[in-house]
Amino acid sequence: MPRRIHTDAIVLLRHELGESDRIVTLLTCDQGILRTVAPAARRSKRRFGGCLELFARIEVSLVDLGAGKLARLEEAVLRDSHEAVKSDLLAIAHASYLTELILVFWKERDEAGQAHRLLGDALSRLDRGPMSTQEIRRFELDVLALAGFAPSLDACLGCGTNNARQWVFDHDRGGIVCQSCLTQGVGSGPRNEPVTPSVLRLLRELQKGGRVSFEAAPQTRGAARALLGRIIQGYAGRPLRAREFLRQLAGKGSG
Amino acid sequence: MDAMSRLISLLKQLPGVGEKTATRLVFHILSSSRDYGHALAQSVADVVERVRPCKQCGNLSETSPCRICTDPKRDPTVICVVEKVQDLLAIENTHEHRGLYHVLPGTLSPLEGRGPEQIRIHELLDRLEKDVVEIIVATSSSVEGEATALYIKKLVDSRGIRVSRIASGIPVGGELEYTDRGTIGRALSGRREM
Ligand SMILES: [Zn+2]
Ligand SMILES: [Zn+2]
Numbered sequence: 217m218p219r220r221i222h223t224d225a226i227v228l229l230r231h232e233l234g235e236s237d238r239i240v241t242l243l244t245c246d247q248g249i250l251r252t253v254a255p256a257a258r259r260s261k262r263r264f265g266g267c268l269e270l271f272a273r274i275e276v277s278l279v280d281l282g283a284g285k286l287a288r289l290e291e292a293v294l295r296d297s298h299e300a301v302k303s304d305l306l307a308i309a310h311a312s313y314l315t316e317l318i319l320v321f322w323k324e325r326d327e328a329g330q331a332h333r334l335l336g337d338a339l340s341r342l343d344r345g346p347m348s349t350q351e352i353r354r355f356e357l358d359v360l361a362l363a364g365f366a367p368s369l370d371a372c373l374g375c376g377t378n379n380a381r382q383w384v385f386d387h388d389r390g391g392i393v394c395q396s397c398l399t400q401g402v403g404s405g406p407r408n409e410p411v412t413p414s415v416l417r418l419l420r421e422l423q424k425g426g427r428v429s430f431e432a433a434p435q436t437r438g439a440a441r442a443l444l445g446r447i448i449q450g451y452a453g454r455p456l457r458a459r460e461f462l463r464q465l466a467g468k469g470s471g
Numbered sequence: 472m473d474a475m476s477r478l479i480s481l482l483k484q485l486p487g488v489g490e491k492t493a494t495r496l497v498f499h500i501l502s503s504s505r506d507y508g509h510a511l512a513q514s515v516a517d518v519v520e521r522v523r524p525c526k527q528c529g530n531l532s533e534t535s536p537c538r539i540c541t542d543p544k545r546d547p548t549v550i551c552v553v554e555k556v557q558d559l560l561a562i563e564n565t566h567e568h569r570g571l572y573h574v575l576p577g578t579l580s581p582l583e584g585r586g587p588e589q590i591r592i593h594e595l596l597d598r599l600e601k602d603v604v605e606i607i608v609a610t611s612s613s614v615e616g617e618a619t620a621l622y623i624k625k626l627v628d629s630r631g632i633r634v635s636r637i638a639s640g641i642p643v644g645g646e647l648e649y650t651d652r653g654t655i656g657r658a659l660s661g662r663r664e665m
Contacts, residue, residue: 229582230613235487259649270582270614302614305621312581457584464586 219280221287223247224295226335227272228315232258240268240289242276243318245332248325252278252287267292271301271311271339283325298339306346309465313458314338314355320452321363330362349437350428356444357423367391367447369420374402383416384408385443387450392416409446415439475501527598529574531556539563539572546570550598551607552623554578554616558647562609565656570607573598578615579622587622596626605633607662611647624665635662 221244228249229241238257242250257264267274268289273296279288301307318335322328338355341347347355360366368391371378380394387407398404414436421428422440432440449455472480475497482493500508524530525537532538539545549570553559559572575590599606608623610616624634638661647655 266612302617303621305618305625308614308618308621309581316582458581460584461579461581461586464588 217282219282220277221247221280222275222277224332225250225274225276226332226339227268227270227274228319230268230270235259238268239286241319242274243322243328243332243335244276245329247280248328249319249322250278250280250287251324252276252289254289254292257289264289264292265294266297267294269297269302271298271315272296273298273336273339296340298343300343300345301339304345306465307342309458309462310347310352311339311342313352313456313462316456316458317356317359317448320448320456321359321365331359334358334362349441350422353419353440353444354422354425356448357419360447361423363451365390365447365451366423367419369416369423372397374398374400381413383411383413385411385447387447390447407450409443411443412436412439415443419443524574528572529556529576530559530572544569548602548604549607550595550603550605551609552595552619553647554610554619555648558609561647561650561652561655562659565652565659567656567659568607570605575610575619578610578613578619580615581618590619592622592626595623599627599630599632603632605635607635607637607659608665609637609647609659620665634665636665637662 223244223246225242225244227240228243229239231239233239233253236256236259238254240252240254240257242252244250254264254268257268266272272294275293275295276289277291279290281287298311301311314335318328318331322331334355338347341351357366367385368389371392372380372383372394373386373389373391374393374397377394380396382395383392384395384398385391385408386393386405387409388405392411393402393408398408414432417430418428418432418436418440445459478497478500479490479493482488482496483490488496500511521533522531523533523535525532525535525540527536527540530537530539534541546569549568550573551559551562551568551570552573552575553562554575554577556574559574562568562572573595575592575595577585577590579585579587579590606623606627608620610619620634620636627634637658
C-alpha cells in the first residue's frame with residue numbers, strides 16, 4: 217500500500233540510475249534509512265535543484281512503496297547544504313566517515329531518530345572545520361552505544377574488577393578482561409588484544425562524555441583509534457572505505 | 472539464439488534502449504540497404520579496435536597522444552581537469568578552452584572508496600613538470616567534485632601553479648555533460664582562482 221510521507225532527512229548516498237535518475241539514500245528523522253529514487257534528477261534541476269547533494273539536510277515528500285522497494289521522491293526543500301563542509305577536504309572526509317558509520321550500524325527502516333540527530337549535529341559541527349581526533353572517537357563511541365554495541369570498558373567481563381594492571385580487549389565479547397581472568401581462560405579467544413591503562417583511561421573518559429581530564433600522548437591516541445577501528449570493523453565485517461580514504465590523505469601529509 | 476534476437480538483446484544493453492526500441496532498430500537496419508548494415512557493423516568494430524585512452528591526457532582517441540595533445544595551436548601551459556571524457560567533449564564544444572586536458576578516471580569519493588591512489592592523480596602531477604601555469608578544475612560541483620578540486624589545489628599549491636575552479640552557474644550537483652554550451656562557456660570564462 218503506497219504511503220505518502222513528509223519528513224526531515226539527511227542525504228547519505230547518491231548513485232546514478234539509468235540515464236537521468238538518481239538513487240538517493242536518506243536518513244530520515246522518523247522512518248529510518250530509506251532508499252529513494254529521484255526521477256530525472258541528473259538532467260533537470262527544476263524539481264530537486266541542489267537538494268540531493270551528500271550531507272544536505274532536506275525536507276522531503278516521498279511515496280513509500282513498501283519494504284524492499286525504492287521509495288519515490290516527489291519533492292525536496294533544502295534546509296542546510298553544509299556548504300562550509302564542502303569547502304574543506306578534511307571536513308568532507310570526516311563527514312563521509314561519520315556517514316559511513318551510520319550506514320554500517322543502521323539497516324534500512326531501522327528506528328534511527330537518535331542517529332539522525334547525532335549525524336545532524338556532527339555535520340553542523342563540521343561546518344566550523346574538521347573535527348579533532350577526540351571528537352571523531354567520541355562520535356564512534358556514540359554510534360556504538362546507540363546501536364547497542366557500546367564496548368564494555370568499566371569492569372572486567374570475567375570478575376567485575378575495575379582495577380587491574382593489565383587488560384585485554386576481547387572482541388568476541390565486546391569488552392575488557394583482566395589479566396588474572398585471562399590466565400584462567402576467560403576471554404582467551406583468538407580475537408583479543410592487549411589494552412594499555414592509558415588507552416583504557418582515554419576511552420573510558422570519552423565514553424562518559426564531557427572533557428578528557430588529561431593530555432593523551434600521541435601513541436595513546438593512535439592506539440585508541442586503532443582499537444576502536446578494529447571494534448567497528450568487526451561489526452561491519454569489512455574495512456570502512458572512508459577510513460581508508462582518511463589514511464590516504466594522511467599519507468599525503470594532509471591530516 | 473537466432474541472429475535477430477541476438478542483435479536485439481545486444482542493443483537492449485545500450486543506455487535508454489528497451490525491447491521495443493531495440494526491435495525497431497533491428498527492423499530499420501534490415502529494411503535499409505545491405506551497405507548500411509555492413510558499414511554500421513564495421514564502424515562498431517573500428518571503434519572497438521582503434522579507440523584508446525590518450526596516454527597523456529586520457530581523452531579517447533585513435534592516436535596516442537591524441538589530436539588535442541599534439542595540436543601546436545593549443546596552449547600547453549593551461550590544463551583543464553575533467554572527470555570524464557564526455558565533459559571534455561562538452562567543453563570542446565564551447566571553443567572557450569584553448570589549452571590541454573586531463574581526464575581523471577572519476578572523482579575522489581571517500582564513501583565509494585575512491586581515494587587519491589584510485590584516481591591516478593600522480594599522472595597529473597607528472598605533467599606539471601613542464602611549464603604549466605594554470606590548472607582549471609572542471610569537475611562537477613558535487614561533494615566529490617569539490618573534494619577532487621580541493622585535493623588538486625592542495626597538491627599543486629607549493630609549485631606556484633594557479634589553480635582555478637569553473638564558476639558556479641553549473642547547477643549545484645549538476646553535470647557538465649547535461650549542461651548547455653552557453654552556461655559551460657560562461658562558467659569557464661568566469662572561473663575563479665581557488
Ligand atoms: Zn577479571
Ligand atoms: Zn591527449
